[in-house]
Amino acid sequence: xxxxxxxxxxxxxxxxxxxxxxxxxxxLTFYLLHVPQSELDEFAGxxxxxxxxxxxxxxxxxxxxxxxxxxxxxxxxxxxxICVVEQPLDVLALEKAGNYKGVYHVLHxxxxxxxxxxxxxxxxxxxxxRVRDRDREIREIILGMNSNMEGEATAMYIKxxxxxxxxxxSPSEAGRAKFKITRLGQxxxxxxxxxxADEVTxxxxxxxRREF
Amino acid sequence: xxxxxxxxxxxxxxxxxxxxxxxxxxxLTFYLLHVPQSELDEFAGxxxxxxxxxxxxxxxxxxxxxxxxxxxxxxxxxxxxICVVEQPLDVLALEKAGNYKGVYHVLHxxxxxxxxxxxxxxxxxxxxxRVRDRDREIREIILGMNSNMEGEATAMYIKxxxxxxxxxxSPSEAGRAKFKITRLGQxxxxxxxxxxADEVTxxxxxxxRREF
Numbered sequence: 001x002x003x004x005x006x007x008x009x010x011x012x013x014x015x016x017x018x019x020x021x022x023x024x025x026x027x028l029t030f031y032l033l034h035v036p037q038s039e040l041d042e043f044a045g046x047x048x049x050x051x052x053x054x055x056x057x058x059x060x061x062x063x064x065x066x067x068x069x070x071x072x073x074x075x076x077x078x079x080x081x082i083c084v085v086e087q088p089l090d091v092l093a094l095e096k097a098g099n100y101k102g103v104y105h106v107l108h109x110x111x112x113x114x115x116x117x118x119x120x121x122x123x124x125x126x127x128x129x130r131v132r133d134r135d136r137e138i139r140e141i142i143l144g145m146n147s148n149m150e151g152e153a154t155a156m157y158i159k160x161x162x163x164x165x166x167x168x169x170s171p172s173e174a175g176r177a178k179f180k181i182t183r184l185g186q187x188x189x190x191x192x193x194x195x196x197a198d199e200v201t202x203x204x205x206x207x208x209r210r211e212f
Numbered sequence: 213x214x215x216x217x218x219x220x221x222x223x224x225x226x227x228x229x230x231x232x233x234x235x236x237x238x239x240l241t242f243y244l245l246h247v248p249q250s251e252l253d254e255f256a257g258x259x260x261x262x263x264x265x266x267x268x269x270x271x272x273x274x275x276x277x278x279x280x281x282x283x284x285x286x287x288x289x290x291x292x293x294i295c296v297v298e299q300p301l302d303v304l305a306l307e308k309a310g311n312y313k314g315v316y317h318v319l320h321x322x323x324x325x326x327x328x329x330x331x332x333x334x335x336x337x338x339x340x341x342r343v344r345d346r347d348r349e350i351r352e353i354i355l356g357m358n359s360n361m362e363g364e365a366t367a368m369y370i371k372x373x374x375x376x377x378x379x380x381x382s383p384s385e386a387g388r389a390k391f392k393i394t395r396l397g398q399x400x401x402x403x404x405x406x407x408x409a410d411e412v413t414x415x416x417x418x419x420x421r422r423e424f
Contacts, residue, residue, distance in 0.1 A: 004265075004275060004276050006262050006264075006266050007266065009258040012258075017244075018239070019239070024231070027230070027231070030301045032259070032262055033266070033275055033300070037260075037263055037264070040263060042225065043225040044257070045256070046221040046222040047222060048253050049218050049221075050222050050244055050245065050252060054218050054245070063216060063242075063245060065217055071214065089239070091214070092214065092238070095214045
């Protein structure tokens with residue numbers, strides 16, 4: 001009770017953020033006491049406008065200022081290739097890598113039965129609809145979910161859902177899938193030590209070995 | 213440039229905080245995209261009101277809602293004992309320990325020549341004035357600065373400044389200092405391993421040994 005209420009209020013707000021404990025929250029709050037009011041107002045404005053000034057792109061569901069987002073409205077991007085990712089941050093990571101020229105689909109989550117997140121809670125239906133509406137244009141769907149239990153379960157579920165759509169439309173096209181479904185490569189991360197890699201990673205690295 | 217401006221703006225605001233790098237800033241920002249607008253507004257309000265709704269206590273310079281602060285206006289606190297600390301967070305830490313019943317003086321920094329922080333940049337003058345005005349009431353001044361270079365330099369400077377005031381007012385009181393100046397005890401922290409303690413800490417622990 002010795003802390004002033006405005007200070008307690010900000011400490012509590014920081015504490016609600018993931019990975020920020022009571023000590024860090026207090027440290028950040030007391031740091032901000034020494035910052036000019038204009039900077040606090042800028043920070044506050046950025047916070048309250050974060051969601052007001054952004055929308056989900058109606059095509060890929062990424063967070064953007066305009067709909068459609070810059071990637072979906074970029075004529076130079078290859079619309080025949082869709083990389084499905086869990087979060088907007090994953091789009092950012094892939095864009096930073098800079099080699100992917102296709103488009104994205106953001107699920108905003110992964111299937112996680114322990115947290116009651118089923119296929120309906122994330123944007124899988126939108127992906128299925130998108131693929132159905134444009135299945136003749138699409139050549140490849142890359143399943144770019146995380147390489148953990150939830151990511152694998154989500155990838156498996158989406159693969160099964162897409163399989164029915166990927167069957168040939170007429171008997172004359174029998175045996176020809178309309179598009180490829182791929183999963184991001186797994187193995188040793190760059191700079192990774194073989195010695196410290198876990199068994200699953202090593203097994204995947206062996207399975208995914210390439211001619212050199 | 214693929215990030216929406218409202219997102220970039222918040223990431224940049226988080227990045228300005230100490231100990232928060234670009235990755236953490238992005239993670240926090242994208243986390244907040246999934247949070248209700250009311251919670252964002254609450255966070256924003258706490259930020260912009262942090263300094264507007266707080267004042268520095270005119271006696272101890274701690275951050276408080278009212279002047280004087282709850283500690284200085286508490287009649288049960290021993291006003292004859294002043295613990296001088298660097299930051300409001302230090303007051304919090306000592307109050308949590310719960311054994312100190314005196315009052316405080318918050319310097320809001322420490323002398324740090326490398327960062328151009330001299331004695332005038334922190335609230336040393338206020339301490340000297342406070343001690344001069346009430347020197348007959350004061351029994352002890354505890355120098356509670358951090359146990360690092362800056363803290364030691366600040367403690368040394370304050371000790372020298374107080375020395376002149378601590379000389380007897382009349383020849384009849386010769387040799388009797390008006391108040392004690394002490395420094396917080398140094399040594400092994402509780403739970404600390406002798407094996408891992410550095411040389412300075414061990415030297416201080418030996419110097420500060422007590423009969424058992």
